[in-house]
Amino acid sequence: MVEKIRHQLFLPKPVSDRLEALAAKPGASKSAILADAVTAWLNRRGASELEDRFGLRLDRMTAAIGRLERDGHIQLETLALFVRYELAIQAPLAENDQAGRAIAAKRFEAFIAQVGRQIAAGRRTIADGFGGGTESGQ
16 A cells, blocks of 8 residues: 555645535545646646756757758758759760770779768868868769
8 A cells, every 4th residue: 555644735725625616526526636636736737847948959959960961951952953964965975985884984083082082081071162062073
């Protein structure tokens, strides 16, 4: 059985009248009603403290995720426009142009290697400015 402690408290007359009316119903008691009310109040208070404690941090995290999502959309749109531009201005290679294909393959390998170096170093080309962090001749 749960240990119970006696409390003496003062209630305003309207609240006391409402408590008396509720306690008059069958199966209800003032102690049970007050215990439920205090428990509910304490539970709400605890939830409020959690909101106070973590709310600001969650708001900051939500804003950061929003910026990451926006940056991802910008990067994808930039890449899509670049690919569209390159496909529109570059003439296709002839089937038997092995020298052109070799140069293209070499440039592509250099591009992939540069992307790998940038990611491994944690650098961002756009943050460094146009052409920043890239090696010339590749």
